[in-house]
Amino acid sequence: MDKKTIDRVIEKYQGNPQEILEMLLDIQEELRYLPKEALSCLAEKLNMPVAKLYRIAKFYEALSLKPMGDCQVHVCTGTACHVRGASRILDELGHQLGIKPGEVTPDQSFGLKTVNCVGACALGPVVVVNGEHHGDMAALKVNKLIKQYAGDHKQKKKKHA
Amino acid sequence: MNRLTSVSDMEKLQKELASRNQPERPVVTLCQGTGCKAYASGKIYKAFEKELALRGLTQKVSLKSTGCHGFCEQGPIIVILPEEICYCRVKPEDIPEIVEKTLVEKKTVDRLLFTDPVSGEKFAHESEIPFYKYQRRVIFGKNRLVDPQNIEDYIGLEGYSALAHAITRLNPEKVLLEVKKANLRGRGGAGFPTGIKWETTRNAPGEKKYVIVNADEGDPGAYMDRSLLEGNPHLVLEGLAIGAYAIGAREGFVFVRQEYPLALENINKAVQQAKEYGLLGKNILGSGFDFDVTVKRGAGAFVSGESSALISAIEGSAGEPRPKHVNAAVSGLWGSPTSLNNVETWANVPLIMNKGAGWYGSIGSDKNPGTKIFSLVGKVNNTGLIEVPLGTPLRNIIYDIGGGIKDGKKFKAVQTGGPSGGCIPEQHLDVPVDFDRLSQMGSMMGSGGMIVMDEKSCMVDVAKYFMQFLKEESCGKCISCRAGIKEMHEILERITLGEGCEKDLEQLTDLAWITENASLCALGRTASNPVISTLKYFREEYKAHIREKHCPAGVCKALIHYSIDPERCNGCGRCQKVCSVEAVEGEKGAPISINNDFCIRCGICQEACRFNAVMVE
Numbered sequence: 001m002d003k004k005t006i007d008r009v010i011e012k013y014q015g016n017p018q019e020i021l022e023m024l025l026d027i028q029e030e031l032r033y034l035p036k037e038a039l040s041c042l043a044e045k046l047n048m049p050v051a052k053l054y055r056i057a058k059f060y061e062a063l064s065l066k067p068m069g070d071c072q073v074h075v076c077t078g079t080a081c082h083v084r085g086a087s088r089i090l091d092e093l094g095h096q097l098g099i100k101p102g103e104v105t106p107d108q109s110f111g112l113k114t115v116n117c118v119g120a121c122a123l124g125p126v127v128v129v130n131g132e133h134h135g136d137m138a139a140l141k142v143n144k145l146i147k148q149y150a151g152d153h154k155q156k157k158k159k160h161a
Numbered sequence: 162m163n164r165l166t167s168v169s170d171m172e173k174l175q176k177e178l179a180s181r182n183q184p185e186r187p188v189v190t191l192c193q194g195t196g197c198k199a200y201a202s203g204k205i206y207k208a209f210e211k212e213l214a215l216r217g218l219t220q221k222v223s224l225k226s227t228g229c230h231g232f233c234e235q236g237p238i239i240v241i242l243p244e245e246i247c248y249c250r251v252k253p254e255d256i257p258e259i260v261e262k263t264l265v266e267k268k269t270v271d272r273l274l275f276t277d278p279v280s281g282e283k284f285a286h287e288s289e290i291p292f293y294k295y296q297r298r299v300i301f302g303k304n305r306l307v308d309p310q311n312i313e314d315y316i317g318l319e320g321y322s323a324l325a326h327a328i329t330r331l332n333p334e335k336v337l338l339e340v341k342k343a344n345l346r347g348r349g350g351a352g353f354p355t356g357i358k359w360e361t362t363r364n365a366p367g368e369k370k371y372v373i374v375n376a377d378e379g380d381p382g383a384y385m386d387r388s389l390l391e392g393n394p395h396l397v398l399e400g401l402a403i404g405a406y407a408i409g410a411r412e413g414f415v416f417v418r419q420e421y422p423l424a425l426e427n428i429n430k431a432v433q434q435a436k437e438y439g440l441l442g443k444n445i446l447g448s449g450f451d452f453d454v455t456v457k458r459g460a461g462a463f464v465s466g467e468s469s470a471l472i473s474a475i476e477g478s479a480g481e482p483r484p485k486h487v488n489a490a491v492s493g494l495w496g497s498p499t500s501l502n503n504v505e506t507w508a509n510v511p512l513i514m515n516k517g518a519g520w521y522g523s524i525g526s527d528k529n530p531g532t533k534i535f536s537l538v539g540k541v542n543n544t545g546l547i548e549v550p551l552g553t554p555l556r557n558i559i560y561d562i563g564g565g566i567k568d569g570k571k572f573k574a575v576q577t578g579g580p581s582g583g584c585i586p587e588q589h590l591d592v593p594v595d596f597d598r599l600s601q602m603g604s605m606m607g608s609g610g611m612i613v614m615d616e617k618s619c620m621v622d623v624a625k626y627f628m629q630f631l632k633e634e635s636c637g638k639c640i641s642c643r644a645g646i647k648e649m650h651e652i653l654e655r656i657t658l659g660e661g662c663e664k665d666l667e668q669l670t671d672l673a674w675i676t677e678n679a680s681l682c683a684l685g686r687t688a689s690n691p692v693i694s695t696l697k698y699f700r701e702e703y704k705a706h707i708r709e710k711h712c713p714a715g716v717c718k719a720l721i722h723y724s725i726d727p728e729r730c731n732g733c734g735r736c737q738k739v740c741s742v743e744a745v746e747g748e749k750g751a752p753i754s755i756n757n758d759f760c761i762r763c764g765i766c767q768e769a770c771r772f773n774a775v776m777v778e
Contacts, residue, residue: 021460021477060480078382079627082626083614084539116630
C-alpha cells in the first residue's frame, strides 16, 4: 500500500476528523478496499483510535475490509427487483461464478455482492457491474454477462502486461 | 460569467436567456438519467451529434441532455420539441432515420412511438401517453426541460426567482408563514408539517443553525429523490436556501447515498455553479444573506436515513440513531438547532413561494395539499416515476397511469412505504392515497415507493424479504429491534420452508407488538408493518403454507416443484441446455420431464421455455 494515497486523502479534507467517512470512501475508491495498513496509517495520522475506524468500516455496507473482485458484480435486491426475480439471478450468478454473495473468485477476477437498492427500480431486476447498470436481467442472461466482462477483463490485463 | 450581485443582475440574465430562446427551433431532448443511461442513452447522444453534423443541422437543431422523464421502463426516451414527439426504446442505429424523417421531413417514425400494452394504440405526443396524461407534474415536470449540469437552463425557466424574491423582498417570518399556510408535509414519509419544523428550529436558542437535505434514499423500490437530485438539482438547492433564510441558518448539507453516483455528480456541479453565479455563498444577490452548502456521501446503511442517524453520520460517527428526548430541530447537528427535510420536500418550497400557499392548497386533498412523486414499479405495465395530487386513489394510479398488471395477470397487493410500510390488498384500491389514509390501512407513505404485486408474488415471502432486509439493517442498539426482527425472520423462514405451525402466527403478532413498542427509532417502531399487514390481509396464504405445505403463488422453493406439460412441450431441448444440474430428462424431439430429485428449483427452465410448457405447482 502506498502511504501517499492516505496523505493525499487527508490533505484533501484538511485532516478534519469529521470527514472520516468521506476519507474512507476516497481511500476505497483508489485501493478498491480498505486494507488493514491503510486503516492503521489513517488512524495514526488523524490521532484517532483505530477501533473507531474499524467500527465505521464495519457499519457501512459500501465499505469493504476485504479485496473486491476486478469485476465487481452488484445484484440489486430492492423490493421491485425482488418481486421480479432478483434472487434467481443472484443464485445463478453464484452458481456460475462458484462463489457466495460477499465473496471473490480465487483469481480475484469476479466479486459478488448484493445491494439494497440502486434506484433503477423500473428496469428491475438490475445488476450493476463495475458501475455499469444492466436492466431487465434474467437468469438466462447471466452467462452472457459474465462472458462479456471476463472478455473485457482479459483484454485489459493483456494491455496492462 | 460574472457573479450576480443583485436581483436586477439576475433579471437581466433571465431576459438575455429568454431572448436567445427560439420557440420554433427544434430541440431534441434526451433523458440522461440513470435509467436511460443503463440503456446506452450516452451513445444515442453521440449518434445524434454525429448525424446532425453530417447533415449540417448542428446550427439549426439543439441537442439537450436532461434528467429523468420518469418513464424509465421505456428508456432511452427522446422528446423532440416543440411538437413534443416522444420516441421510446431508441437505439443508436435509429438516429439517422429520426433525423431524416422527423427533423427534416416533419413526420413521425411510427415504430418508435409508445404503444399501449393493453389497447395496442400508438401515441405520438408525450402529453397523450396515458402514463403522462393522468399525472400532474408540478415538481417533476421541469426535469425534462432542464439540463441539470447547466445552471442557466434552470435560471432561464425562472429558476432562483423564488429565492431572489424571498431574500430581498420578504422577511424570514413571512417566508415561514407562507410555508406554514401551505401546510407542506414532509415528503420523506412521516408527513410532519414542514413549517412547524422550521419554526421550532428558528425559535430554538443557539446562534448557529443548520439545514440538511436528506438524500440518503434507502427505501428499496423508491428512487424519486435520486431522479430529482440528478435531474433538477438547482430546484432542491433553491428550496434549501429559502428554508435556510426562513430559519436563520447559514450553512447547509446535502447527504447523498454513494450508490447514486450521477446524483452526486450533478448536485456537486450544481453547488459549484450556484457559488460561481453568486446564488450561494456570501451576500447572495446583495441581500446580505449568506448561505453555503456542502455535499456529503452516505455509505450504504439504511438506518442512516433516519434523521438522528444521518446527523451522526455527518458529524463523522457511524450513522446510528440517537434517543430523541430533544428533537433535532432544537438540538441536532453538533448540538445546534437543525431542520432536516427530504429532497422532495425542499423541491416543493420554490413552487410554494412562486405560486403562493393558496394555489398550493388547491392541489391535493384537505389535510394533504400538493402532489407526491411515487415510484410505480413491480408487476405493472408502465413502470416509472409518477407525480399525482395527494388523495388520488390507488386504482387510478395502478390502472390509468400504470396501465394495469403485466401479462394480463391478476392484481394481488401494492406495497407502499418501503420496509416500514405494508401491503394493501385489492379491496382497498379505491382509497385515496395520502399520509393519513395509508397509515390507517396499516401501511405508510414512506418516501413513495409503490411496488405492485400480482398473483405470482407470495406474501409470506414478501414479509420474509423485509424482515431479512431489516435484520441486516438494524443497527442493533435496541434489543426489541435486534432480536425481535431476527425472531420474526426465523419464523417466516420456517413457514416458507413448510415447517411452520399454527402457533407461529400468534407468536408473530406478539413479536410485532414488542418490536413496535419497545424500539427507539422509526426503523424498529415500524419494522413490523410488513408482517402485520400481510397477516391481516393475507392470512389464508400463511395458512396454506402452514397447513397444506403449499405456496399458492409458486414462489417458496421448498414448497414447489416444476413439471412439464407434455401437451405443450415439443421437445426442443432448450430447457435441457440451460439446466445446470441436469435435472431435465428425455430425448430431443419428444416431450421431456423434470427429475425432482436433482431439480434445485432455480426456474431457469421456465424462463427458457418458449411454449409455456414448464409449470410450477
